[in-house]
Amino acid sequence: MSLKPPELTYLDGEMRCDYSWATGEVVGSFLTALRDQGKILAAVCEGCGVVSVPPTSYCEQCCSEFSDFKEVGPRGVVMSWARVADDFEGAPVAAPFRYVLVRLAGADTELLHVAPDDERVKIGATVSPEFKPRPEREGAITDIRWFVPEGEGGGEQ
Amino acid sequence: MIDVGVIGWAQTAHGTLERQTHQSLVYLVVNEALSSCRLSIHDIDVVIDAGSDFLDGRGISTCITVDSMGAHFKEESKIAGDGLLAAIYAHMRISSGLFSTALVVAYGKSSESPARSQSMSMCEPFYLRPLGLDATSAAALQARAYLHHYGVGEEAPAKVAVKNRANGARNSQAQLRAPVTIDEVLGSPQRVSPIHELEEAPVTDGACALVMAEADIARALGVRPAWISGSGHAMDPYSPGARQMHKARPAALAAGAAYQGAGISDPLSQLDLLEVTELYAHQELMLYEALGLCGEGEAAGLLDSGATGPGGAVPVNVSGGALCANPVVATGLVRLVEACSHVTGRAEGDRIDGACKALAHASGGLAMQTAACMIVER
Amino acid sequence: MTRPVAVIGTGQTKYVSRRDDKNVPEIAREAGMRAIEDAGLDPSDIDAVVIGSAPEIFEGVNFPEDWIAPALGLCPGPVMRIHTGGTVGAATGIAGFYHVASGMFDCVLAVAYQKLSDGEAQYGLSACYDPLWDRDFACGAPALVGLQSRQYLDRHAPAVTEEHGAMVAVKNRKNALLNPYAQIRREITVADVMSSPPVAEPLKLLDCCPTSDGAAAMVIAEERKARRHCAHPAWFTGVGTCSESPYVPHVDMAYPESCVRAAQQAYQMAWIYEPAKELDVAEVYEAFSFQELIWCEALGLCGPGEGGKMVESGRTALDGAFPVNASGGVLSANPIGASAMIRQIEAAMQVMGRAGEHQVEGVHRALAHSWGGAIQFSTVTIFADEI
Numbered sequence: 006m007s008l009k010p011p012e013l014t015y016l017d018g019e020m021r022c023d024y025s026w027a028t029g030e031v032v033g034s035f036l037t038a039l040r041d042q043g044k045i046l047a048a049v050c051e052g053c054g055v056v057s058v059p060p061t062s063y064c065e066q067c068c069s070e071f072s073d074f075k076e077v078g079p080r081g082v083v084m085s086w087a088r089v090a091d092d093f094e095g096a097p098v099a100a101p102f103r104y105v106l107v108r109l110a111g112a113d114t115e116l117l118h119v120a121p122d123d124e125r126v127k128i129g130a131t132v133s134p135e136f137k138p139r140p141e142r143e144g145a146i147t148d149i150r151w152f153v154p155e156g157e158g159g160g161e162q
Numbered sequence: 163m164i165d166v167g168v169i170g171w172a173q174t175a176h177g178t179l180e181r182q183t184h185q186s187l188v189y190l191v192v193n194e195a196l197s198s199c200r201l202s203i204h205d206i207d208v209v210i211d212a213g214s215d216f217l218d219g220r221g222i223s224t225c226i227t228v229d230s231m232g233a234h235f236k237e238e239s240k241i242a243g244d245g246l247l248a249a250i251y252a253h254m255r256i257s258s259g260l261f262s263t264a265l266v267v268a269y270g271k272s273s274e275s276p277a278r279s280q281s282m283s284m285c286e287p288f289y290l291r292p293l294g295l296d297a298t299s300a301a302a303l304q305a306r307a308y309l310h311h312y313g314v315g316e317e318a319p320a321k322v323a324v325k326n327r328a329n330g331a332r333n334s335q336a337q338l339r340a341p342v343t344i345d346e347v348l349g350s351p352q353r354v355s356p357i358h359e360l361e362e363a364p365v366t367d368g369a370c371a372l373v374m375a376e377a378d379i380a381r382a383l384g385v386r387p388a389w390i391s392g393s394g395h396a397m398d399p400y401s402p403g404a405r406q407m408h409k410a411r412p413a414a415l416a417a418g419a420a421y422q423g424a425g426i427s428d429p430l431s432q433l434d435l436l437e438v439t440e441l442y443a444h445q446e447l448m449l450y451e452a453l454g455l456c457g458e459g460e461a462a463g464l465l466d467s468g469a470t471g472p473g474g475a476v477p478v479n480v481s482g483g484a485l486c487a488n489p490v491v492a493t494g495l496v497r498l499v500e501a502c503s504h505v506t507g508r509a510e511g512d513r514i515d516g517a518c519k520a521l522a523h524a525s526g527g528l529a530m531q532t533a534a535c536m537i538v539e540r
Numbered sequence: 541m542t543r544p545v546a547v548i549g550t551g552q553t554k555y556v557s558r559r560d561d562k563n564v565p566e567i568a569r570e571a572g573m574r575a576i577e578d579a580g581l582d583p584s585d586i587d588a589v590v591i592g593s594a595p596e597i598f599e600g601v602n603f604p605e606d607w608i609a610p611a612l613g614l615c616p617g618p619v620m621r622i623h624t625g626g627t628v629g630a631a632t633g634i635a636g637f638y639h640v641a642s643g644m645f646d647c648v649l650a651v652a653y654q655k656l657s658d659g660e661a662q663y664g665l666s667a668c669y670d671p672l673w674d675r676d677f678a679c680g681a682p683a684l685v686g687l688q689s690r691q692y693l694d695r696h697a698p699a700v701t702e703e704h705g706a707m708v709a710v711k712n713r714k715n716a717l718l719n720p721y722a723q724i725r726r727e728i729t730v731a732d733v734m735s736s737p738p739v740a741e742p743l744k745l746l747d748c749c750p751t752s753d754g755a756a757a758m759v760i761a762e763e764r765k766a767r768r769h770c771a772h773p774a775w776f777t778g779v780g781t782c783s784e785s786p787y788v789p790h791v792d793m794a795y796p797e798s799c800v801r802a803a804q805q806a807y808q809m810a811w812i813y814e815p816a817k818e819l820d821v822a823e824v825y826e827a828f829s830f831q832e833l834i835w836c837e838a839l840g841l842c843g844p845g846e847g848g849k850m851v852e853s854g855r856t857a858l859d860g861a862f863p864v865n866a867s868g869g870v871l872s873a874n875p876i877g878a879s880a881m882i883r884q885i886e887a888a889m890q891v892m893g894r895a896g897e898h899q900v901e902g903v904h905r906a907l908a909h910s911w912g913g914a915i916q917f918s919t920v921t922i923f924a925d926e927i
Contacts, residue, residue, distance in 0.1 A: 014180055018671050018675075022597060022600060022659055022660055022664070023659070024287065024659050026288070026564075026599075027559060027561070027562065027657070027658060028288055029561065030562075032289075036288070061565075061611070063565070063566070063611045065399035065400065065401060065610045065611075065615060066404065068583045085304075085307040085310070086303070086306060087303050087355055088352070089353070089354050093294065095282055095294040096294045097292060097293045104295065104299050104302070104303055104354075106407070115402070115403030116403055117289070117290065117295065117403055118293065146290075163643055214602070214603075215595050215596050216596060216597075216602040220669070221595030221597060221665070222594070222595055222624070222912070225668065225913040228785055228786060228913075228916065229785035229786070229787070234783070234784060235782060235784060235798070237780070237805070238781065238782075238917075239622060239624055240622065241620060241621065241622060242605065242623035243620065254638045254639060255638055255642070257641075257642035258542055258543070258638055258642045258643075259641075260779075260809070280602065281602075284603050286601055286607045287601070288563075394618070395619070395620065396617060396619075397606070397610070397614075397617065398610075398616050399610045399615050399616075400606055419618075527606040532619070
């Protein structure tokens with residue numbers, strides 16, 4: 006008896022699940038400050054004093070606890086960037102756009118966010134956050150629409 | 163410390179394996195690994211496997227491959243991570259004195275789901291996921307940080323791609339077997355700059371298995387083992403902004419622990435071969451530095467010198483590396499199998515004659531947040 | 541000769557159906573830091589971390605250890621994640637044991653966690669079924685255990701009845717009153733159980749465990765460190781795991797072979813010939829009431845079909861001759877990924893004399909059991925107060 010090779014070699018399926026993630030107090034406070042006050046808060050570490058943004062309740066550098074919030078920025082310096090060419094599902098803004106790592110004034114770590122696809126967005130450039138209008142903010146990291154370059158900004162490619 | 167050697171191994175021909183299921187891939191590779199050292203599944207004391215639920219599209223992914231990997235009624239445990247970590251755990255099991263032989267299995271069918279969604283789901287929900295970050299975007303931020311910090315030109319990663327694709331062309335198990343030119347690499351589209359498409363690892367289906375045994379068994383079988391002389395694994399902080407993006411610190415730490423075990427103080431002269439997981443071409447440059455083959459910022463120079471080419475003093479990725487085949491959770495285990503093949507003189511094709519000591523490296527997380535290394539020697 | 545290894549500190553979070561106040565890494569950290577403190581150590585004493593949790597879809601983050609482990613104080617440092625389904629908590633503790641027994645590390649933090657409230661628990665459980673064969677009619681865990689319980693009852697009727705399952709639930713919920721970490725701390729009667737709404741026959745609501753958020757952790761150390769920091773370490777004397785093929789019709793769910801073999805492995809290693817006599821207490825993973833009887837039989841704590849008689853006689857009560865699930869068991873708290881480690885922790889605490897109000901007198905040897913997958917994974921860990 007010969008078996009005819011099956012035409013069907015794939016079964017399509019999808020896994021889609023709804024989530025409601027508890028943020029915890031520190032992350033929750035950061036997101037609330039973005040939404041309600043347009044402020045960017047960093048965490049000061051009780052042990053090593055490192056100022057981390059975005060903040061967590063534990064220090065990723067030394068394991069100690071969060072001690073206090075400190076407002077940082079709003080301006081910062083681009084430490085790295087990457088240009089996204091094409092749109093995709095889940096993108097924060099329309100392509101092309103840039104991911105950036107920004108060292109905000111007063112912080113010891115970089116915030117990862119997005120920026121317009123502007124030639125001025127390069128390493129060393131000064132950028133500042135453009136917040137969405139208050140009614141559009143949800144208490145999410147995307148309440149900052151993106152970081153925009155200032156003036157002609159110096160720095161190397 | 164009990165001496166443990168890798169005595170048998172196998173890997174699939176990697177590619178888009180439409181007619182293979184997870185079970186059939188695993189069954190195939192386990193049987194071949196056992197035959198390669200003339201053992202039967204009944205000789206195996208414990209099975210340690212590596213898999214990913216998200217990749218397989220089912221919870222407790224390996225619960226349906228238990229029988230195809232021969233773990234029915236056996237001690238078995240699963241690592242959620244790369245197969246090289248599974249090999250490290252298997253080594254621990256034998257070193258405890260409670261087991262004599264172990265089978266390590268890793269597999270992944272990346273073609274079955276969008277690669278992007280696999281890495282986007284690695285982002286935590288508060289700070290990263292709403293920004294749509296994925297593996298390539300994170301690696302791109304890393305690439306630019308590295309290139310800028312050390313003043314390295316974009317042609318350096320492209321040369322890594324050219325080298326590894328040429329190597330892969332001589333590896334019958336690799337998925338990508340066509341060489342590329344530097345112009346082709348630099349001319350390929352940049353989905354996320356500065357990374358070019360031909361500098362990214364492909365989407366691959368594949369599986370890999372190996373058998374390790376304590377010394378008495380290895381000797382009794384009369385096979386030449388690849389002795390495990392050192393291993394290490396390490397993880398960096400999670401937040402990309404909390405890390406030094408221009409360095410591969412976890413790889414340095416993992417290798418450091420492995421070097422200590424193997425008594426290696428000068429890797430460039432004491433290692434004969436390396437197989438590293440370069441999911442993106444620039445990462446191989448970063449790894450030359452992190453693994454101690456050269457000083458900070460000197461990787462491009464080392465590459466240009468030819469030292470890491472197949473005929474060089476310390477060939478890196480003779481197999482073609484991850485850039486030629488990336489069966490996700492199996493990629494690091496494949497690196498180990500390649501390393502074992504060379505030190506035992508069992509490598510096909512491009513054998514590095516006289517290779518005695520080799521390092522295998524695996525990478526995990528976004529932008530090499532985690533690393534694992536194992537050193538094997540004749 | 542295997543290196544002596546012991547548990548020298550444990551930590552747990554209070555199990556509740558929803559922890560609104562902390563995110564996933566913070567919950568894992570809470571248990572981890574408690575264990576380190578309980579061991580009288582500092583995070584800098586930890587050489588490596590082993591972390592475990594059940595399917596990632598529960599919290600919805602892929603390779604979650606990358607996100608969570610940095611909260612445990614070791615980064616940069618060695619971290620490995622174990623994922624074996626329901627047994628994962630114990631498999632994580634066992635991996636911690638091997639990290640130290642191998643000689644590669646001296647002091648390891650093993651952490652297991654689950655935050656089921658962030659996602660949809662039953663969806664996650666249904667996603668364990670094979671998309672080709674049974675996912676279309678999957679209905680979570682109760683369906684499978686309903687089958688198992690029916691098989692068990694039919695095989696041993698009339699010696700074991702539904703009321704015996706109810707007696708297990710009553711016993712364990714009563715024990716939970718003395719466990720400050722337990723989620724459900726409310727006494728019930730056999731009549732309450734028998735009249736509770738059916739879930740998947742013969743399982744009724746009060747035969748079933750809750751879903752919980754929580755984490756558990758252990759500090760595992762080699763002998764020198766153990767003796768220096770801990771007055772009464774819980775020594776690992778027997779460790780066994782066994783996996784079975786997932787093809788359900790082949791599995792004898794009423795007397796699972798993987799459980800028998802894992803137990804044999806552990807007993808052999810611990811030089812135990814008559815477990816019912818040589819062990820003092822047991823913590824078994826009874827996500828559903830009948831499972832306590834099934835596991836006790838497969839572990840050799842009583843003969844096949846004698847589970848009903850065992851619970852009815854009071855032998856396994858807190859004040860009985862052989863207390864089982866003095867902690868209240870999984871019926872009283874089930875943060876899935878952590879539940880199997882909690883069994884190990886509770887067994888270790890009994891040996892260490894740290895079980896507080898639910899401490900049983902004179903415990904020298906304690907057994908911890910777990911199961912997972914399609915009733916295909918089993919682990920057995922035995923702790924003793926001396927080596």
